[in-house]
Structure formats: C-alpha cells, structure tokens
Amino acid sequence: RIAYVNGRYVPLATAQVRAEDRGFLFGDGVYEVVHLHRGRFVDEEKHLNRLTRSLGELRLAWPVGRRALEGIIREVVERNRLHDNALVYIQVTRGAGKREHYFPKAGTRSTLVVFARALPAFPRDVDAWATSIITGPDQRWDRCDIKTVNLLPNILAKQAAKEAGAFEMAQVDADGMVTECASSNIWIVDAAGQLRTRALGHEILPGCTRAALSELLSAENLTLSETAFSLEELRAAREVFITSATSFVRPITRVDDDSVQDGTVGPVTRKLFAAFTRHVQ
Numbered sequence: 001r002i003a004y005v006n007g008r009y010v011p012l013a014t015a016q017v018r019a020e021d022r023g024f025l026f027g028d029g030v031y032e033v034v035h036l037h038r039g040r041f042v043d044e045e046k047h048l049n050r051l052t053r054s055l056g057e058l059r060l061a062w063p064v065g066r067r068a069l070e071g072i073i074r075e076v077v078e079r080n081r082l083h084d085n086a087l088v089y090i091q092v093t094r095g096a097g098k099r100e101h102y103f104p105k106a107g108t109r110s111t112l113v114v115f116a117r118a119l120p121a122f123p124r125d126v127d128a129w130a131t132s133i134i135t136g137p138d139q140r141w142d143r144c145d146i147k148t149v150n151l152l153p154n155i156l157a158k159q160a161a162k163e164a165g166a167f168e169m170a171q172v173d174a175d176g177m178v179t180e181c182a183s184s185n186i187w188i189v190d191a192a193g194q195l196r197t198r199a200l201g202h203e204i205l206p207g208c209t210r211a212a213l214s215e216l217l218s219a220e221n222l223t224l225s226e227t228a229f230s231l232e233e234l235r236a237a238r239e240v241f242i243t244s245a246t247s248f249v250r251p252i253t254r255v256d257d258d259s260v261q262d263g264t265v266g267p268v269t270r271k272l273f274a275a276f277t278r279h280v281q
C-alpha cells in the first residue's frame, strides 16, 4: 500500500515522519476521514471545508493548497487501486521541531500524511447493520468541534465500548445531556416522535454525514429539532441511530443493557438509511 508523506509517495508500511513531529509529541494536528464510494469521495467539499476550519482554529498552515490536496487524495486511491469502498485518511500536523510547547519557529513546514484502505462493501441490509452502544461520561475538552488528532478520551471510550461488546459510547456531559458518540454523531426519534440531534457548538464535531443527512430530510417529509437530549430521553427513545463517514446511517438497537423499544430498526432510521444510500450512489 502506498501513502503520501510530505511530497512523496512511499510504501505505507515503512512511511515515516520525524520523531520530533508535533503530531507525535503533542497530538498537535488535525485530520479528516473521507469515504470513497464507487470512485466518488462522499461529501468531499464538506470534509475539505471542515479541514480548513480545523486548521484555522488551531492556527495551523495548509501544507499544500486545497487543489493540490484534492489531487493527492486522488493519486493515493489511484496508486492503491481503490475505487469502490475505501477510507481516505488525511492528517496535518504543525511539523517537526525542537520539543517545546510554543509553536515552532516561523518557516517550519507542516506535515501532511494521506493514506487509504479498503472498507467492507457499503451495507445493503439495514437490519444487519444495526449495532449497540453503551453510555458514559464525556471526558473530552471543550473544543470538540475541532477535528484534532488528540483522541485519548475517544479511544478510552471506544475501547470501553468494545470490551462491553458494543460498537460505540454515547458521551454524556456534566448536565446529563448526550453530546455525541466517541467517533460519530447520535440522533434519536424521541418518545413524542420528533427527530433530534444535538445542535452544533463546541460540544460536538460538526459531522459531514450529519450535515449531508440534514439536507435530505425535507425530501423525506421529516423535520429535525437540533436540541440536546438527556440520557433519560435516549433511553426512552423510539429510535436511535449514529452517523459518520464510516458508519453512514447506523441503527442502534441496544443502549447499555436495554433494547431500544422492541430492538428492531424503526421506520425513520430505515427511511434515512435508504435516503443516505441514494445520496452516496
């Protein structure tokens, strides 16, 4: 497999960045995960816009121009002969320099790494795609809207989920309200039948799948209430699903020890899974 590292296409297995890279030392960097489906980068513009925003919020310089990056991700998938289902990973760090917390001296080049790998085929069967989540305290910082590579709380949450036999952990803030999951956004159809997901803010990542799905709702005669819901509301929900570049629309039929209603995929989730499947075609 071939990766792009700072201007070169190199074998991924032996690709290197410097030991003094600030991504490695401090987690001083940002990333994106884009889904390639049938030769198309799903919601590419949204992902590159978010990368621009993440870089700006952390005062990180673009390593190459946006056009050049669009070319690099195409070259990486081409060189790896990935055309159908693949994940493209893009990471930018503040580069390598003397290990001190201050930004490195002017002129330090940021590091750009891009690699890709095949993903399982896009799910056809929404029932088989259903999974479970656990819940736990949101231990992350207060700028979760920036897609940084600092993912320690997310990693601990995902690992806890895995050890509990679940796929994800819904993050519950100090007020008992759900923010998102460790690597996906979370939506419910509440007990009154209203589709809800947390409003954008510093507490959640502005998911590209969340944004894309929001744009599909009116055609499905659905309205969205962007309001925080509590852990109790999550437990009482009629339907629960998560969204991300790799989960797409993924039904949640179990939360901690309880099934969501009768444990089958509900009609709204079914409809939105179908709508998103059409969106990626």
Ligand code: PDD
Residues within 6 Å of the ligand: 033, 180, 181, 182, 183, 184, 185, 204, 205, 206, 207, 208, 209, 210, 243, 244, 245, 246
């Ligand atoms: N995760 N929230 C968090 C904390 C995330 O890490 C992600 C994405 C999302 C969903 O965003 P999007 O729809 O743009 O993928 C929400 C990626 C897939 C990852 O870290 O692998």
